[in-house]
Amino acid sequence: MTEQAFNALDTIWLMLGAVLVFWMQAGFAMVETGFTRAKNAGNIIMKNLMDFAIGSIVFWILGYGIMFGDSGSIFGGIHLFAESTGNDTGSIPFWMHFMFNTVFCATSATIVSGAMAERTKFSSYLIYSAVISAIVYPIEGHWIWGGGWLSTLEIGSWTGGFHDYAGSTCVHMVGGISAFIGAAILGPRIGKYDENGKPKAIPGHSLTLGALGVFILWMGWFGFNPASSYGLSSFEQGMDVSNVFMTTNIAAAVATTVTMIFTWIKYGKPDVSMTLNGSLAGLVAITAGCSAVDPWAAAIIGLFAGIIIVVAVEFVDKIHVDDPVGAVAVHGVCGAFGTLCVGLFGREGGLFVTGDPSRFFVQLVGVLAVGIFVAVVMTVVFYAIKATVGLRVTQEEEIIGLDALEHGLVSGSYADFMPSVNVSGMKSGKVTGTVPADVAVPVQVVTDEAAPTSEDGKMSKVEIICKMDRFELLKKKLEDCGITGMTVVNCMGCGVQKGNTKYYRGAEVETNLLPKIKVEVVVSKVPVSDVIKAAKEALYTGNIGDGKIFVYGVDYVVKVRTGETNYAALQGVDQF
Numbered sequence: 001m002t003e004q005a006f007n008a009l010d011t012i013w014l015m016l017g018a019v020l021v022f023w024m025q026a027g028f029a030m031v032e033t034g035f036t037r038a039k040n041a042g043n044i045i046m047k048n049l050m051d052f053a054i055g056s057i058v059f060w061i062l063g064y065g066i067m068f069g070d071s072g073s074i075f076g077g078i079h080l081f082a083e084s085t086g087n088d089t090g091s092i093p094f095w096m097h098f099m100f101n102t103v104f105c106a107t108s109a110t111i112v113s114g115a116m117a118e119r120t121k122f123s124s125y126l127i128y129s130a131v132i133s134a135i136v137y138p139i140e141g142h143w144i145w146g147g148g149w150l151s152t153l154e155i156g157s158w159t160g161g162f163h164d165y166a167g168s169t170c171v172h173m174v175g176g177i178s179a180f181i182g183a184a185i186l187g188p189r190i191g192k193y194d195e196n197g198k199p200k201a202i203p204g205h206s207l208t209l210g211a212l213g214v215f216i217l218w219m220g221w222f223g224f225n226p227a228s229s230y231g232l233s234s235f236e237q238g239m240d241v242s243n244v245f246m247t248t249n250i251a252a253a254v255a256t257t258v259t260m261i262f263t264w265i266k267y268g269k270p271d272v273s274m275t276l277n278g279s280l281a282g283l284v285a286i287t288a289g290c291s292a293v294d295p296w297a298a299a300i301i302g303l304f305a306g307i308i309i310v311v312a313v314e315f316v317d318k319i320h321v322d323d324p325v326g327a328v329a330v331h332g333v334c335g336a337f338g339t340l341c342v343g344l345f346g347r348e349g350g351l352f353v354t355g356d357p358s359r360f361f362v363q364l365v366g367v368l369a370v371g372i373f374v375a376v377v378m379t380v381v382f383y384a385i386k387a388t389v390g391l392r393v394t395q396e397e398e399i400i401g402l403d404a405l406e407h408g409l410v411s412g413s414y415a416d417f418m419p420s421v422n423v424s425g426m427k428s429g430k431v432t433g434t435v436p437a438d439v440a441v442p443v444q445v446v447t448d449e450a451a452p453t454s455e456d457g458k459m460s461k462v463e464i465i466c467k468m469d470r471f472e473l474l475k476k477k478l479e480d481c482g483i484t485g486m487t488v489v490n491c492m493g494c495g496v497q498k499g500n501t502k503y504y505r506g507a508e509v510e511t512n513l514l515p516k517i518k519v520e521v522v523v524s525k526v527p528v529s530d531v532i533k534a535a536k537e538a539l540y541t542g543n544i545g546d547g548k549i550f551v552y553g554v555d556y557v558v559k560v561r562t563g564e565t566n567y568a569a570l571q572g573v574d575q576f
Contacts, residue, residue: 010091010231014100017227021103024220025052025110030213031280032114035204035273035325039401040118042409047113047125052106054126055133059105064098066138073149076142087146092230100227101141104171107224108137111175114325115183119190119398122406124385128182131381137174140370144170150366156358158349162366163359165244166228168288168338169367174374176332180321181378186391188322190398199317202324207272214276221248221283225290244290248283251290251302255282258306266310274310277326281309284331285338289346297345305334336367459554459566462531464519465493466539466547471517477534478521487520495545514545522554524570 029048033041065079068087079085082098089097109132113125143150143162150162164170194200204210226244231237259278263271285305286298293301312329321328343360344351351360385391393402403409466474471488478486493516523531532549539547559569 007091007093007233009233011093011096013232014092014096014227014230017223018096018100018103020220020223020227021100021107022052024103024107024217024224025049027213027216027220028107028110028114030209030216031276032117032213032325034206034208034210034213035114036117037202037401038205039403041205041403042407043122043402044113044117046122046407047129048110050126051109051113051129051133054130055106055109056102058130058134059102059138060098062134063105063138064101066135067101067141068146069142070147073147073152074143075139076146076148090230091233097230100230104167104224105133105137105141107167108171108175109133111172111327111331112179112182115179115323115327116186117324118402119392120182120186121390121393122402124389124391127385127389128178128378128381132174132178132378136178136374136377137171140174140373141170143370144366150369153362153365155361155365157356158358158362160349160359160362162362163292163342163346164288164339164366165291166225166287168284168286168335169370171335172284172287172331173335173339173367173370176328176330176335177371177374178378179323179327180316180332181375182382182391183323183328184321185379185382185386188320189324190395192322193320197320204273204324207276210273210276214279218252218279218283221252221287225287229291240291243294246295247290247293247298248286250295251286251298251305252279252282254299254302255279255285255306255309258303259309262307262310274313274326277309277313277330278306280330281305281334284334285341287335288339289342292342292346292348293350294347297341297347297350301338301341301345305337308334308337336371339363339367459522459524459557459570460528461520461522461552461554462528462535463550463552464521464535464539464547465491465549466517466519466535467545468515468517470539470547471519474519474535474538477538478519478531481530481534482526483521483523483531483534485521489518489520491516491518495548516547522557522570524567 025048029045032048033044036044060082061080062078064082065085066076069076069079069085070087071077076085087094087097092100109129112129112132116125142148144164145151152161154161189202192200192202222245225248226241229237229241229244232241256275256279259281260270260275263269263274282302282305285301286293289301290298309326309329312333313323313326316323316326316328323329340360340363343349343357343363345353346359347353349356349359351357382391392398393406397405464474475486492514494514521531528551532551535547535549556566557569558565562569564571
């Protein structure tokens with residue numbers, strides 16, 4: 001194979017890796033959007049879009065030169081627009097090398113978004129995101145990947161320098177520490193802690209989006225880690241990449257499984273959102289050592305990461321640092337842990353493999369040096385922003401939502417919709433179970449009078465609260481008994497079982513406001529008893545939460561189009 005072919009293969013490999021890492025931006029956006037409330041979804045999406053766009057620009061203008069310039073061991077130098085850096089990119093074209101490192105830079109910046117979600121000014125986010133991409137990430141990146149002092153650090157018998165293959169420290173820990181500093185200075189969301197300082201759960205609005213984001217990130221990590229080989233044209237690179245694929249996946253798989261089991265034991269139920277974080281914890285933890293450890297060590301790293309993530313999320317919550325998505329625990333804590341594991345499990349120089357602690361101390365120095373540098377710089381940056389343009393939105397903006405007041409999204413990020421359930425193939429409304437339907441579904445008659453009949457001409461409003469997945473069957477039953485008009489509303493509510501304690505990401509959810517459907521019909525000709533019977537048949541399962549039926553007296557009805565009132569207003573084509 002010719003040298004030109006080697007170069008082409010290496011370039012295509014890095015190009016594929018860059019695309020996959022860029023795709024991770026979508027994963028972060030989905031995770032952060034799903035783990036926060038819908039009223040801020042547009043803001044989250046906008047921040048993830050803009051940190052990549054602005055990060056690309058400032059990294060081109062300033063950051064790349066600082067990171068890969070050859071001026072010194074601490075600072076690469078000022079090489080505007082990535083010109084004349086003196087960086088040898090080997091078999092990879094210069095601009096391909098630049099683009100691959102651009103998507104890594106953007107990843108570090110976007111991590112901060114999730115921890116500071118739902119209460120940060122959009123303008124402030126743009127500022128500190130630009131600072132991370134232009135200065136913070138490039139400087140510490142130069143220490144590790146740009147030929148700086150950490151890459152050549154020697155302690156004891158270890159002369160191989162600090163090892164962070166794909167960025168557990170360089171990318172993830174930097175983002176996690178920045179997220180911790182920012183969230184601590186910013187303060188918790190309104191309602192996150194009660195008057196006694198006890199954490200209260202603020203559930204995200206879509207675990208589906210959160211799960212989609214995790215799958216996208218898991219997929220993207222197969223570019224993030226393997227493509228950090230910077231080539232695939234030699235036998236050695238092929239073996240290295242194969243090992244990286246295996247260690248990356250096994251660490252994530254073990255961490256996910258362990259988090260599921262750990263939360264199952266700890267909370268009594270396997271926590272969905274925490275298990276999703278467990279997947280990311282394993283991916284972050286293995287990123288530093290994916291090429292330096294064997295699969296058995298990757299499994300151990302994933303095992304501990306799966307436990308650490310739960311403990312870290314709860315700890316961050318208890319010290320009143322409000323992190324809606326767990327970015328501090330996933331990226332900060334697990335990033336540091338994974339980097340140290342290189343010194344523990346590395347096949348060359350690992351403490352548990354060779355018995356020599358030298359490599360571990362090199363890793364420890366690197367983690368501490370980068371951590372202190374980022375903490376100091378970002379503390380100054382966040383306080384400077386707070387003192388000038390301001391860091392946090394107003395109380396009104398936070399309560400109403402950033403989508404409406406920061407971005408002018410009048411109708412919100414999601415159109416209101418009625419869930420549609422295909423009634424074909426569903427069980428009939430026939431009452432089953434050991435409890436009679438007339439007992440299991442209590443009917444509260446609000447009026448003092450008995451339910452009116454078609455003969456007395458009285459009008460009644462029947463209000464039915466039911467589960468969302470029973471709506472289509474309820475609608476069919478009501479239509480069958482003569483109801484042709486109804487009002488349907490999405491609502492949230494709870495019944496007498498609201499004291500049941502559940503957990504969301506380790507915090508108690510004391511009152512379970514569940515999504516429900518409220519159906520209202522006004523009847524006169526159709527007997528109320530028929531409506532109640534139809535509703536019972538549609539809703540009854542014998543389980544807690546089947547619903548409630550309320551009956552109210554109606555004093556006056558006007559049909560706007562014809563002017564007809566009362567009984568007459570409910571007849572004809574508009575008959576109820």
